[in-house]
Amino acid sequence: MPILEFNNVSKVYNGATRALTDVTFSVNEGEFVSIIGPSGSGKSTILRCINRLVDATQGQIMFDGHDILKAKKAELRKIRTKAGMIFQHFNLVNRLSVVENVLHGRLGYKSTIDGMIGSYSEQEKENAFKIIKKLGLTDQAYKRCDELSGGQKQRVGIARSIMQDPRLILCDEPIASLDPSSAKVIMDHLANINKTMKITCIVNLHQVDVAMKYAGRIIGITAGRIVYDGPPELLTKDKIYEIYQSHEGDLITDVG
Amino acid sequence: MASEKKLKQKISVFVERKRTFTCAFVGIMALFTLASIVTDFSIIEGIVSIPKSIVWIVNNLVPDEKSWSKMPRILAKLTETALLSIAVTVCAGICAFLFSLLGTRTNGITTLSGRLVRIVAAFFRNVPDVVWAMLLLFSFGQNVLTGFFALFFTTFGMLTRTFIETIDEVSAECVEAITSTGADYMQTVFQAIVPSSMPEIITWVLFMIETNIRASTLIGVLTATGIGYAFDMYYKRLDYGAASLVVISIVVLVIGIELISNQIRKVIM
Amino acid sequence: MSELVVLSDHSSVHDLHEYMLKTSDGKIKTATINKSRIAVKLTICILFALTAVAFISFDYESINFIESVAATWNNMKVLFGQPKLTFNSFAGAMHALLITFSLGVLSTIFGALIAFFGALLCAKNIADPHSANFIKSIVAFIRAVPTILWVLIFTVAAGLGSVAAVVGLTFHSVAYLIKAYSESIEEMDMGVIEALKASGASYWQIVFQAIIPSSISYMIAWTFLRFEINFTNAIAVGAAAGAGGIGYDLFMAGSFYFDLRELGFITYIVVIAVIMLEMVATRIKARVR
Numbered sequence: 023m024p025i026l027e028f029n030n031v032s033k034v035y036n037g038a039t040r041a042l043t044d045v046t047f048s049v050n051e052g053e054f055v056s057i058i059g060p061s062g063s064g065k066s067t068i069l070r071c072i073n074r075l076v077d078a079t080q081g082q083i084m085f086d087g088h089d090i091l092k093a094k095k096a097e098l099r100k101i102r103t104k105a106g107m108i109f110q111h112f113n114l115v116n117r118l119s120v121v122e123n124v125l126h127g128r129l130g131y132k133s134t135i136d137g138m139i140g141s142y143s144e145q146e147k148e149n150a151f152k153i154i155k156k157l158g159l160t161d162q163a164y165k166r167c168d169e170l171s172g173g174q175k176q177r178v179g180i181a182r183s184i185m186q187d188p189r190l191i192l193c194d195e196p197i198a199s200l201d202p203s204s205a206k207v208i209m210d211h212l213a214n215i216n217k218t219m220k221i222t223c224i225v226n227l228h229q230v231d232v233a234m235k236y237a238g239r240i241i242g243i244t245a246g247r248i249v250y251d252g253p254p255e256l257l258t259k260d261k262i263y264e265i266y267q268s269h270e271g272d273l274i275t276d277v278g
Numbered sequence: 279m280a281s282e283k284k285l286k287q288k289i290s291v292f293v294e295r296k297r298t299f300t301c302a303f304v305g306i307m308a309l310f311t312l313a314s315i316v317t318d319f320s321i322i323e324g325i326v327s328i329p330k331s332i333v334w335i336v337n338n339l340v341p342d343e344k345s346w347s348k349m350p351r352i353l354a355k356l357t358e359t360a361l362l363s364i365a366v367t368v369c370a371g372i373c374a375f376l377f378s379l380l381g382t383r384t385n386g387i388t389t390l391s392g393r394l395v396r397i398v399a400a401f402f403r404n405v406p407d408v409v410w411a412m413l414l415l416f417s418f419g420q421n422v423l424t425g426f427f428a429l430f431f432t433t434f435g436m437l438t439r440t441f442i443e444t445i446d447e448v449s450a451e452c453v454e455a456i457t458s459t460g461a462d463y464m465q466t467v468f469q470a471i472v473p474s475s476m477p478e479i480i481t482w483v484l485f486m487i488e489t490n491i492r493a494s495t496l497i498g499v500l501t502a503t504g505i506g507y508a509f510d511m512y513y514k515r516l517d518y519g520a521a522s523l524v525v526i527s528i529v530v531l532v533i534g535i536e537l538i539s540n541q542i543r544k545v546i547m
Numbered sequence: 548m549s550e551l552v553v554l555s556d557h558s559s560v561h562d563l564h565e566y567m568l569k570t571s572d573g574k575i576k577t578a579t580i581n582k583s584r585i586a587v588k589l590t591i592c593i594l595f596a597l598t599a600v601a602f603i604s605f606d607y608e609s610i611n612f613i614e615s616v617a618a619t620w621n622n623m624k625v626l627f628g629q630p631k632l633t634f635n636s637f638a639g640a641m642h643a644l645l646i647t648f649s650l651g652v653l654s655t656i657f658g659a660l661i662a663f664f665g666a667l668l669c670a671k672n673i674a675d676p677h678s679a680n681f682i683k684s685i686v687a688f689i690r691a692v693p694t695i696l697w698v699l700i701f702t703v704a705a706g707l708g709s710v711a712a713v714v715g716l717t718f719h720s721v722a723y724l725i726k727a728y729s730e731s732i733e734e735m736d737m738g739v740i741e742a743l744k745a746s747g748a749s750y751w752q753i754v755f756q757a758i759i760p761s762s763i764s765y766m767i768a769w770t771f772l773r774f775e776i777n778f779t780n781a782i783a784v785g786a787a788a789g790a791g792g793i794g795y796d797l798f799m800a801g802s803f804y805f806d807l808r809e810l811g812f813i814t815y816i817v818v819i820a821v822i823m824l825e826m827v828a829t830r831i832k833a834r835v836r
Contacts, residue, residue, distance in 0.1 A: 314653065362601060421610055423615070
């Protein structure tokens with residue numbers, strides 16, 4: 023059974039803007055999928071429909087056997103804990119320490135009161151440190167997040183997601199704000215997590231070459247519709263132009 | 279010829295600028311004249327009164343020996359005003375924070391509640407504190423609570439709007455992230471919104487405390503409470519020495535609070 | 548509730564202890580003490596404590612709280628629900644509004660004029676530090692004296708009438724606008740000034756040909772914003788210092804005629820005027836940003 027299924031999903035904002043039209047695809051557990059497409063094509067919308075930060079207007083989304091669109095509050099919390107998410111702008115609570123931000127990944131499992139006051143068990147804190155060590159952040163563990171570099175912040179974001187013990191990690195342009203070396207570190211971490219911890223990864227990317235290098239499967243989306251769904255080997259230059267609605271020489275990947 | 283055309287263009291820019299300048303000048307002069315007529319304001323009288331006033335102030339608004347004996351009373355009123363200002367701002371701040379949570383785009387319940395919150399805040403913000411004071415005089419009389427509630431409503435309205443802006447600006451991103459981990463509403467408030475917006479909230483509270491000290495001086499004149507009443511009383515009795523002491527002590531208090539606020543702001547940011 | 552998964556790893560827990568800090572009773576810390584957190588907690592505690600002190604120290608003068616609240620609620624219903632002019636006429640109220648408006652206009656014009664020259668002496672990038680500090684101290688002093696006191700002082704010193712009100716209101720105008728104008732000047736591109744200086748322009752030429760054109764839009768925006776505040780101040784001062792205008796009518800309705808309905812009608816006039824001004828101000832603020 024695939025871990026994620028989109029069946030004829032559409033999303034219309036404010037009754038006017040069509041963000042997604044009739045999107046259908048499924049993802050098996052353990053896959054590393056990259057979604058590519060021009061700005062505004064619906065990449066972010068797809069990710070946010072999965073954990074219902076955005077509600078799809080039509081269609082059905084099945085995640086780990088749950089019909090997401092029908093889930094009520096308590097079930098929705100459980101579903102969200104199974105899907106971690108990392109963001110282009112890291113979205114950390116900047117004034118809190120790295121440890122505190124990582125522990126936020128447990129909030130979905132905790133009672134309201136425990137979560138409010140930030141009371142975590144010793145086991146949870148140890149696990150947090152294990153993850154922090156795995157991502158190479160032990161020296162920064164007690165620093166405030168606004169004292170970190172971009173690459174370090176994104177690693178905290180990844181640590182927070184792993185803390186949720188998720189089946190799936192959603193990555194919304196995770197390297198768009200990073201320099202090339204930090205970007206490689208992040209993508210390597212994601213690849214490692216995907217391989218060793220068997221966590222499915224769905225990554226939005228602008229950089230087609232990065233997508234082709236790391237992903238086992240590429241989904242190309244244009245104006246809310248899927249125009250390509252397959253392995254990177256079969257992604258021809260013409261297909262790329264079709265996805266980005268451009269011609270030879272218009273894309274930065276054509277340079278050089 | 280081309281150069282002639284260019285010259286004409288350049289000159290037209292200057293002509294246009296001169297025209298705008300002249301229009302603005304004439305407009306302001308017209309506004310000034312109209313306003314002066316309506317208010318029966320004479321610019322000559324105004325200019326003449328400045329040196330006259332300075333002389334009068336220097337001669338009369340100075341504390342003499344008798345005034346210093348009134349100092350304890352003045353200090354008592356000053357403390358009352360300061361404490362009132364702090365109490366009003368803290369209470370209004372707590373209410374405003376809770377109310378603003380309903381109104382933020384970030385974490386609010388619905389957009390309908392958001393709009394309602396903003397309308398209510400606008401109502402409380404725009405009804406002048408003078409009106410509240412007049413209204414409360416009927417039911418509370420010349421009591422310290424009159425001043426308290428008069429300032430409370432206006433401060434509540436202002437802080438609600440400010441907090442909504444702060445929360446939307448500062449917390450929106452991390453609220454999205456923490457919601458995606460499965461946290462519920464209360465957890466998001468305490469683990470995302472509160473830590474990220476607290477420094478700015480405290481800054482605004484300190485700013486409103488300072489503003490409210492000055493506002494409560496005015497309300498005090500109307501409601502016969504606090505330091506405003508002290509000034510009004512001495513002034514009407516022509517006891518200008520004591521009145522000057524009141525002014526000096528207010529200045530010291532306000533500047534003191536400003537310095538403390540600046541220090542606090544430097545540390546907490 | 549999912550069971551907590553104990554992550555198995557190559558390294559043992561012992562290695563981690565190098566990095567984990569513990570509290571005195573052996574629990575793992577999640578954050579270290581830093582100045583910022585202490586300051587936040589301390590400030591909040593002190594503010595709460597002072598609030599408690601305030602409530603304890605107030606002299607409530609044998610007031611029946613419940614009764615007063617009930618009376619307030621009833622009065623509010625009359626004030627907002629049954630507005631009616633009795634002692635004043637609508638034309639009279641409009642005239643009073645115009646007076647208040649004009650007081651605001653005058654104090655803003657004077658404030659802007661004086662503040663312009665003050666800002667030239669105060670902006671960090673064109674003024675010398677001594678004069679800048681001097682002006683800043685004067686501004687701090689002016690701001691510390693509440694507007695009502697300025698007006699009351701001048702009411703005796705300069706005599707009753709609009710002169711006292713306008714002069715009194717101008718003080719805070721000047722203080723506010725000096726800060727606003729000097730910040731606008733500080734944001735401008737120094738290159739222009741350097742270029743003009745290099746070509747031999749005099750001080751006033753630089754002011755009129757470089758500084759004014761660059762910062763004029765910001766200054767105009769700030770001036771409108773200050774006008775909104777001056778209008779509200781004029782109402783308050785009209786009420787408390789008898790300076791005339793709609794504020795004075797408010798005061799009369801409440802403390803002289805004791806007529807809640809008239810007070811309500813005038814309140815509506817004031818609120819509508821203030822809201823309209825605020826809408827204009829918000830639009831201006833959006834443009835400048």
